[in-house]
Amino acid sequence: MGGRRRGEALTGIDRAADAGDLFGRASARLRRAVPFDAAVWAAADPETGLVTAPMLVEGLGERERCADYWESELLEENVVPFRDLARAAVPAAGLRAATGDLPARSARFRRLLEGQGVRDELRAVFRAGDRSWGVVSLFRTGGGPFTHDEVELVAGLSTPMATRLRRLARPAEPSPLPDAPGPGLVLFDPSGAATSLNDEAREHLASLPPGPSVPTALGVRLPIWIIGTALQARAIARGRDHGGARVRIRTAAGRWLVCHASGLTGPGGSPGPVALVIEPASAADLAVIIAESYELTPRELEITQHVARGLPTAEIAARLFISPHTVRDHLKTIFQKTGASSRGELVARLFTEHHWPGARS
Template sequence: MNAQYTPLAQLKDARQQIIRLGETAPSSQAYKHSLIDRLRTQVSFDAACCTSVDPHTLLSTGAFTESGVGDIHYKLLEYEYLHNDVMKYDQLVREGQSIASLNGATEGEPGRSARYRDVLQPAGFGDELRIPLMYKGSCWGFLTLFRHHTKPVFSEEDQQLLEALAPSIAYHLRQASVGLSPDPGIIMENDMEPGVLVLSGKLEPISSNPTADQWLNLLRQQEGIDESSLPAPVRAVCFRALSTALPGAFTTSASPAKLCIPSADAGTPWVTLRATLLQGGQGSNGEHQLAVWFEPAKASEMLPLMAEMYAWSERERQIVRLIVQGLSTRELASALHISAYTVQDHLKAIFLKTDVSSRRELVWKVYSRFN
């Protein structure tokens, strides 16, 4: 590095590159791909995974993996939800840790981690760096970087740079998270029947209806995986269901096996995924079975996530909920015990944040087009 090129200048340059990526990426998956390529010019790593998540449940809504991580990604998800281990993402978010390395968490003894012994080491990886992507108190994704066991562990300088970049990455991942861009041949109708997928306890497909197959095709397309692979969101809700229901399974979260995946495409509704263990649903070997439902999201499921995306204040969230119910300005003022002028001020702020110019546009954007 040039002696005149200070760490502060490096940070500024890296942040500007991330901002440009966020302004030009056509979708969440494209942003993740470009982000990893760009980060590699700033920090050395041998493999990476970037995952977007539902900020309310921290379940994956889609992942981009590269350089061999795809082969072990399902195992990483399994260990995230079903095993006790160091520096799990829900723990990092809950404890407010902005970055953590496997070498640091194990005090230089990675063998103390079951994930390292059973997944990372057999795949040839050594140190692992985990960064929850937080913006304004909400988590929008996880960035995980890996180094081969023959390489040095992540340095303090590496961690400081990535920790400083994380809020900018989180902001643009949040913006890109409304970017499910389906192939023109895959258009989902709002009034179609729910999709139902039945899986074994090892997440092997047993049966499905045509609607579930359509949703699976859309999610696979988004992640760039083949038809033999389960999309990360499906695995995530299933592992969460197993973690909360199977005897002896480890869980640190009481959040449900449910997530909401947003879409920016007018032909594709937001989808809600739910998973549950089937009562008495056991195969010939005594293995449990799971059912996964795919349904267009309801307004009550979408509004909390949209509130996070558009950074509505608590008062603005209340106003949007009441607007969706059809209340007039006078009725809003009465219901919230504020003046009509204050309601108008809040509406201006909501319109600005949501990029609309009228109530009709707002209702269409957050409700009508999806129901």
């Protein structure tokens, strides 16, 4: 029974045109098997686990409290945070089951969910191998809590959803590349409010896909994935996390930006502002996403990077201490996985199509 319901929930995901379409299809199908009243679906950066575009928010007043939800996730003590689920044997959990039917043990429930009438939350991480590619939270405002079978069903979606998200990270068809703005800078005060930004930041923000965002006093709305990166920098500064405050974001045109934030020190060593930089992603920034999206092994990615540098087979073999025959075997596999038929096509497909030309000075 569980296998049939899981299969029904996954019906059509292979036809999804992009991650947003994937979330919409999966949500509509899953609701039939696991009833819920609201949901948040989001892509995740496979290296840091931070949420990125796109994000689908359904119910609970739509997007008004979305920033508060992620602030609680990153800065407060909570039950089954996504970072723990990403490493758990079962990548899904229900809030009431995890707290012994005492959900108020979670700050997220006390501060946000209870006031919105939520009785239970089921959350999951979509992971393939040791990489997280997305997350989902399902909410119930009525009826009983999520059952063990429902948690197991959602957990069973983890690898298929991650595999599809990973594949959808591949580049779209080549298109003319515009000049890229230089690095954008956004400053946040210690409370998390955006206080200033440059024109380049405004240009980059305008290129991002639609999604949940928050207004600022600067006349621009900041997407949740930008807010989340700044929140992660604050969490690191407070000693709550050792991870990186860094996320790759795909623009509405299919190009990649990288966003990274750092907490600064105030007077007397007190927590200071957060500086966030958003800029065009380089090939090095995208190495993991590129390799994972084509299911390249670490060795295959290494060889591909040497090919991108223009090295011949013999020199690649010498640098990697393997035979030229082994290099050719790896290249054959790489061509099969990527659909490329030559070295030039391989470099264009895996690198040139993913990133911007040199930034404007």
